[in-house]
Amino acid sequence: MSSGRVRASIPTRADRVLDQIRLDILNGQLEPGARLGFADLGARYAVSTGVLREVLPRLVEQGLATSEPQLGFRVIEVSVDRLNQLTEARVAIETLVTRTAVADGDLAWEADVVAKHHALARLTEATSAGQIQADWIAAHEQFHLAILSGCANSYLFDIAHRLRSVAEVYRCWSAPEQEIAHRDIAAEHRGLMDAAISRQADLAAERTDAHIRRTTELLIAAQAARHPAS
Structure with missing residues (x-):
C-alpha cells in the first residue's frame, strides 16, 4: 500500500x-x-x-x-474529563491502527516513516525550551500520521487522524520545560519509528499507548500547576 x-x-x-x-x-x-x-x-x-x-x-x-x-x-472546549475520555479513545484506536499499519505498510511506507522522523528529529533539536514552533507542530503531526498511514483501512485511519487533531488542541496546556524535565521526546519518537519499521507490531502498539498516556499525564500536570486547587 x-x-x-x-x-x-x-x-x-x-x-x-x-x-x-x-x-x-x-x-x-x-x-x-x-x-x-x-x-x-x-x-x-x-x-x-x-x-x-x-x-x-x-x-x-x-x-x-x-x-x-x-x-x-x-x-472546541477542553477539560480534564474530556482529555481523559479522548485519551482512552486514542489508545484504543491508535494502537489498533498502528498494529494494522505494521502489517499492511509496504517499503514506500517504511521510507516515508523514516523520512518524516528525520524531519521531526531535526526540528526537535532546534526547538528551544518554551517555544513550540509551527514547523515542529506540523512535522510532529506528519510523523505520527506517516506511521498510521500504513493502515489499509481508510475508515480507521480517518478516525485516528481526527482524534489526533482534537488532542493537539490540548497543547494550550503544555509546559515545555516540564516536558524537558520529565521525558525524552526524541527517544520516544525514535522508539516508535524503530518498532514500526522493524515490524514489531506488539512493541509499536505498546509504545504508542505509553506515548499517548505520557503526554496526557504531563498536560494534566501542567494544567494543575496553572490552576492549583484552593
Whole structure:
C-alpha cells in the first residue's frame, strides 16, 4: 500500500485558510472556546465570508470546532474529563491502527516513516525550551500520521487522524520545560519509528499507548500547576 494520503489537487483558497485557522487552533493562537466569528476571521485572514462558510464546517468535521444554532462556530472546549475520555479513545484506536499499519505498510511506507522522523528529529533539536514552533507542530503531526498511514483501512485511519487533531488542541496546556524535565521526546519518537519499521507490531502498539498516556499525564500536570486547587 502507498503511504501517500495527501491531496493530489492544487490547494484552493479555502484549503489554505483552513490550514491557517487549524494551525492557529493547534498552537493556541485561537484559544479553546473562542468564538469563530465571520467578521473577526475575515479581517484576521483577509478572506471573504463565502470562503469561511466553506472552511468552518470542515473544522467541525475535523473535531476542532463546534457549531450551534444562534451561537455560531467556536473552537472546541477542553477539560480534564474530556482529555481523559479522548485519551482512552486514542489508545484504543491508535494502537489498533498502528498494529494494522505494521502489517499492511509496504517499503514506500517504511521510507516515508523514516523520512518524516528525520524531519521531526531535526526540528526537535532546534526547538528551544518554551517555544513550540509551527514547523515542529506540523512535522510532529506528519510523523505520527506517516506511521498510521500504513493502515489499509481508510475508515480507521480517518478516525485516528481526527482524534489526533482534537488532542493537539490540548497543547494550550503544555509546559515545555516540564516536558524537558520529565521525558525524552526524541527517544520516544525514535522508539516508535524503530518498532514500526522493524515490524514489531506488539512493541509499536505498546509504545504508542505509553506515548499517548505520557503526554496526557504531563498536560494534566501542567494544567494543575496553572490552576492549583484552593
